[in-house]
Amino acid sequence: MEYIQAPSAVNFSELSPMVGSAPPVAQNVTYERILQARSEPQNWLTYYGAYDGQRYSSLDQINAENVKHLTPAWVFQFGSAGFHAGQSTYAFEAAPIVVDGVMYVSGWDGWIWALDARTGRQLWQYKHAIPFDVSLCCGNVNRGVAVAHGKVFAVTLNAHVIALDAVTGECVWDVTNGDVRAAESATVAPLVVKDKVIVGSSGGEFGVRGHIDAFSLETGERAWRTYTVPKPGEPGSDTWPDGPAWARGGGNTWITGTYDPELNLLYWGTGNPAPDFDGGVREGDNLYTDSVIALDPDHGDIRWHYQCTPHDVWDYDSNMECILYDLDGQKLLAHFDKNGYCFTLDRANGALVRVTPFGERITWGEIDVKGNVVPRVLPEKEGEPVHFWPGPAGAKEWTHAAYSPRTQMFYVPVQDVGAEVTLRHREFKESIPYWGASVTVDAEDMQGFVEAFSASTGEEVWRWRNDTPMSASVLATGGDLVFVGQPSGEFNAFNAHTGELLWQFQTGSGHHSNPTTYSVDGRQYIAVPVGWGSWVEGIVPAMLGASHGDAVFAFALPE
Secondary structure, X not given: OEEEEOOOOOOHHHOOOOOOOOOHHHHHOOHHHXXXXXXXXXXXXXXOOOOOOOOEEOOOOOOOOOHHHOEEEEEEEEEOOOOEOOEOOEEOOOOOEEEOOEEEEEOHHHEEEEEEOOOOOEEXXXXXXXXXXXXXXXXXOOOOOEEEOOEXXXXXXXXXXXXXXXXXXXXXXXXXXXXXXXXXXXXXXXXEEOOEEEEEOEOHHHOOEOEEEEEEOOOOOEEEEEEOOOOOOOOOHHHOOOOHHHHHOEOOOOOOOEXXXXXXXXXXXXXXXXXXXXXXXXXXXXXXXXXXXXXXXXOOOEEXXXXXXXXXXXXXXXXXXXXXEEEOOEEEEEEEXXXXXXXXXXXXXXXXXXXXXXXXXXXXXXXXXXXXXXEOOOOOOXXXXXXXXXXXXXXXXXXXXXXXXXXXXXXXXXXXXXXXXXEOOOOOOOOOOOEOEEEEEEEEEEEEEEEEEEOOOOOEEEEEEEOOOOOOOXXXXXXXXXXXXXXXXXXEXXXXXOOOEEEEEEXXXXXXXXXXXXXXXXXXXXXXXEOEOOOEOOEXXXXXXXXXXEEEEEEEOOO
């Protein structure tokens, strides 16, 4: 195993054996190539591996028979502290992108690296300057980059969108995409569609108005912006009360969307309405918060929407992935929501095909087979606590499920954590948290699962239970394997058909990221970023045994 340590205090330009220039392979990453990403499984060209969001690779050199021999091939370590602007939350959440032997990965606090994907050696690094007074709701994090046309695209905590030269790491363009004074920020991995790079916004807990934006790949000029909360007179505005509530309505878009090129539709999830929990100041369904929305990627027009939790008073963001798949002649979309239900939609028009519960304990309310929402527990009286499952962390966090077309099953990281919420009315003040309650998490009564569900019936096929929540993304492979990490540091491989645990490795730090897979010179690797700091979505990794080391592990079979 080759161990590459890269502490931030070192001047990397002086480490000549470890530093070089990336080969000019990224120049060749075009829209057409990303469209055909499934045809080159040796690479991981976009956030989910392909536009469909399945997080599946057909690579099968590592399989259920030999995975027990998997071992670390290299480790790239880049630091052990991630504190910023008074925030004690940080996590390494990225999905490594791999293009023809070069890995591009982002970290907290504005760091981006290019690595030799075969050895882990650093090729270049970039550090975006983040002001120390940036207001952050939920942590110093970044979920990854996009690569196309010789550039590496990323967003920054101070709401910029940047393009770097993929060969040298030098900044090509840098544009502002939000008002940092109002506490807008950005953490999403960009998505390249045609000649545009598309990003979403963060900051809903400060009462900002969510939006999705598209920029020119070449120049950074904004092509369009779509707000997720309509202003008066726009479609959906009648779901908000008269007055200023819509202007501070939340609905932010901090998880990457998916794309169907045949329908030319972009699918994106939206966050909770603001203020969290306090629905009395925003009567109505509050569109388009807690929704899956389909947009025209050329102009940003909303073509259809499906709202998962109307008038959300439980903090149930619907940002989670929209998995696109075809089954029995239907073009479908699956969305595993924080509220504990999976929504299967016709992705052409947004019609509900099926809704099924996947959460272990669901007491906040019930959604019937027709999609009707019946609330059971409501935080209505100030100062009076109410308890419900799942808590605001959700039955599934933002971390992603996977779908295997081989098994026709979904693999879902589930967390079973309740919470007590006490309503606290708060007046809106710009850049101050617009948080409508105090929250106490059930730290003594939590568990997690990896669950497999049939795509055709929605029924559970198998489950693997863990004493702590499962809060990292899942990867499915053609080797009939399912990979996922734990908050306590273990990285696991399961039999995709049976759920049998086949392999486990302790990485020494908690998992809250997106594993990917690729191959170089015919050798398959499984790459996973690790590193999880203090409070994340109300769960305390330190209590679960996680440490604070930030690294990328690459595993492979012995040569």
